[in-house]
Amino acid sequence: MIVEGNLLLPDGAQQVKLALGWLRLEGGRIKEVHLGPCPHEADAGGPQALISPGFIDTHLHMPQFDIIGAHGLDLLDWLDQVTFLAETRWANADYAQAMSERVLDQLLAHGTTSFLGYGTIHHDGTRRALDACRKRQMRAVVGQVLIDQEAPESMLNEREASLAQTEALLQDFRDGVDGRVSVAVTPRFAITCSAQLMAQAAELAQRYDAHIQTHLAEMKPELEAVAALHGGPHYTGVYQRAGLLGQRTVLGHCIYLSDEELEILAQTGAVAAHCPTANSFLRSGTMNRARLLSAGVRLSVGSDIGGGYERSMVRSARAMIEATFHAGTAPMSAGAAWWHITAGNAGAMGWSSVGSLQEGFEADVLVIEPDVPWLDAYNPLGMLMFGWDDRWLRQTIVAGAVAFDAAV
Ligand SMILES: [Zn+2]
Incomplete structure (x- = not known):
């Protein structure tokens, strides 16, 4: 499975960065991570999509x-x-x-x-x-x-x-x-x-x-x-x-x-x-x-x-910023908050193969397609976090298989 988009990647301590690229998922793992435009026809995502770890x-x-x-x-x-x-x-x-x-x-x-x-x-x-x-x-x-x-x-x-x-x-x-x-x-x-x-x-x-x-x-x-x-x-x-x-x-x-x-x-x-x-x-x-x-x-x-009222970790992260x-x-x-709900929480749990889009990691991947011009925003990750809409989540991939598909 090929997933294309703006990859949410780790960037030093407690931060993330965005880079256009694509992933190949195989056997429940992230088999390949590439930067740059995708030379293949992608199965999910696209140049405007955000691809995040689960x-x-x-x-x-x-x-x-x-x-x-x-x-x-x-x-x-x-x-x-x-x-x-x-x-x-x-x-x-x-x-x-x-x-x-x-x-x-x-x-x-x-x-x-x-x-x-x-x-x-x-x-x-x-x-x-x-x-x-x-x-x-x-x-x-x-x-x-x-x-x-x-x-x-x-x-x-x-x-x-x-x-x-x-x-x-x-x-x-x-x-x-x-x-x-x-x-x-x-x-x-x-x-x-x-x-x-x-x-x-x-x-x-x-x-x-x-x-x-x-x-x-x-x-x-x-x-x-x-x-x-x-x-x-x-x-x-x-x-x-x-x-x-x-x-x-x-x-x-x-x-x-x-x-x-x-x-x-x-x-x-x-x-x-x-x-x-x-x-x-x-x-x-x-x-x-x-x-x-x-x-x-x-x-x-x-x-x-249920003491907390948000099912979405993005909105929980927003509350963490607040x-x-x-x-x-x-x-x-916002970058630190995105890091916390992905790589940061993985580290807190002692998990060394989830929470990040890296080769060999377990293929828990989200395909997010915002309907706002987020890539041109002053702070793209801030815009997504504070303006978050659950309808943007198109697919949730768990261990390399689509576990949630908004279109289905
Ligand atoms: Zn509790």
Whole structure:
């Protein structure tokens, strides 16, 4: 398959550039990358098209796609009154499967080809979600949610049983063995997890070299609740004591952290997933990206659906730029934001063969045909990001095969 257009290519640290060129996709990989006009008849794209690596989302909740827009509640009320209710529906594995199929179709229709996401506490439901990812050949890491305290009865899972279930998933879904899908060890957050559960979860993740995902310091009342349940000196210390922090740990939000906590994150190499739309929707606050970066903390970006309301990573990236305005720090460039939702998020996940249009990389490619004269714009990547229209996405190619086609 030949794809032609303006290639979004890496350009030094945390930046991208555009160059007219073409790709040859073969056997699920990007076989060739060429600059200059395409000498062949292209199968997709054209001289006016943008060809981007597939977008990567580092924080979303699969069972929450149907509760986007539950407006007017604070985080803890939003969890109690809306979210837990939606998640209990995954007790029915058939429901979980049907919903997963819908969710993945929506992601592909918005250009997201890879993600790190939460299932629910339900083993069969989460397994069906993983199966659905595998069927679509998406590069996905999904976890069965671990909760053993401070939640309604219907959201609790017994500690040993849920760890054993997670281990069964870890054994059945190994990235690269028979697909691109793997399992994240997923303690939901410190309030709903006992110290013992978190310590055992960390040990399990270490044994399988698995990703860990959880939430950290999203809202002020949450900090008080964590301190009351787990003691001091701070929230990050709770995860550190459990052994949950490392290079493969992705922590959603990370808004309210002390200098000492940032130092721990930097030292352990844990990733702070910035979720700007959820932070704004739930009025949690604004992450000061510049502060985390200067402390040496690794950063990614996520949609955090359904607290976040954007399925599109381009619009999540736009919100990330806007967060730099609200924080009163140097504004992030559009090029840096495009980098974050592609190569940047791939790096945060530790993935070395997606997120970039390079020879030998997995062929997750987007064909985007804007109906505006973007190539003549003052800032072409800025115009596309701030004026983004999902209808511009013509094709989403996953592992070399067309997984979404706007014309179909
Ligand atoms: Zn979340």
